[in-house]
Amino acid sequence: MIAYIVPLALLAAIILMSVRVLPEYERGVIFFLGRFQTVKGPGLILVIPVIQQMVRVDLRVITMDVPSQDVISRDNVTVRVSAVLYFRVVEPDKAIIQVEDYYAATSQLAQTTLRSVLGQHELDEMLAERDKLNSDIQNILDTQTASWGIKVTNVEIKHIDLDESMVRAIARQAEAERERRAKVINAEGELQAAQKLLAAAAIIAKNPQALQLRYLQTLNDISTENATTIVFPIPINFLEAFQAKGGTHHNDDGQAGAG
Numbered sequence: 001m002i003a004y005i006v007p008l009a010l011l012a013a014i015i016l017m018s019v020r021v022l023p024e025y026e027r028g029v030i031f032f033l034g035r036f037q038t039v040k041g042p043g044l045i046l047v048i049p050v051i052q053q054m055v056r057v058d059l060r061v062i063t064m065d066v067p068s069q070d071v072i073s074r075d076n077v078t079v080r081v082s083a084v085l086y087f088r089v090v091e092p093d094k095a096i097i098q099v100e101d102y103y104a105a106t107s108q109l110a111q112t113t114l115r116s117v118l119g120q121h122e123l124d125e126m127l128a129e130r131d132k133l134n135s136d137i138q139n140i141l142d143t144q145t146a147s148w149g150i151k152v153t154n155v156e157i158k159h160i161d162l163d164e165s166m167v168r169a170i171a172r173q174a175e176a177e178r179e180r181r182a183k184v185i186n187a188e189g190e191l192q193a194a195q196k197l198l199a200a201a202a203i204i205a206k207n208p209q210a211l212q213l214r215y216l217q218t219l220n221d222i223s224t225e226n227a228t229t230i231v232f233p234i235p236i237n238f239l240e241a242f243q244a245k246g247g248t249h250h251n252d253d254g255q256a257g258a259g
Contacts, residue, residue: 015046017049022040022042024042026058028040028054030047031052031053032052033051034053036093057092061087061153062086062087062088062103064103064110065082065085066107069081069082071115071118072119073118074120074122078163079126079160080159081126081159081161082158082159083157085107085154086152086155087141087145087152087153089149092149094147095148098147106145113137113141117140121133126160134156137155141155
């Protein structure tokens, strides 16, 4: 009885040690005597002890905070930039075989790529074109990590920190830009008003009745303001008539002559 029980117990123990259960988001990279054999999972799998080894690989999207990096922009401005990286393993065998630690390797590559890409742009581009920079960094990382079986799905620049002197300089620049826009808008308004006045003057010059109506409207506006002094606009041709009469005189013979 003992001769049968001991082998059966050993066989049962080996079977129990061989049983592995992998969830849906994990895969097992199987090595047979040190050589890559296959990728198994998810679900129930068997791994023969000693002869086979299994390395678990998580296939879910990994969120990695890229440490803050000191970056010198193309216009020689030093900024401190931090970012977040989203990636996942798409080929578990390459992630285990091609690189020692794919998480650490991706982190180091993200830091160097962040400094390299941002260093090629000026500060204004970093602040205004963040989406384009995110896309450029993602494409570079995705290309370089493809041989590791990794897919970089997204990169987001979180913060671009400036020193106090640069913040004050940007504030002055923004204020100067607002003043410039205000002056331009004011000049455009004056130009449009001058054009409208010129058009109105041309219409009135062609229609003397319109000028008389304008006189009456002006008198009406003055009378409604309770002013103590009322100014009557007198047509220029009316003054010219008086001047013509004052310029004539009579000589001693009773004949009129021009003075």
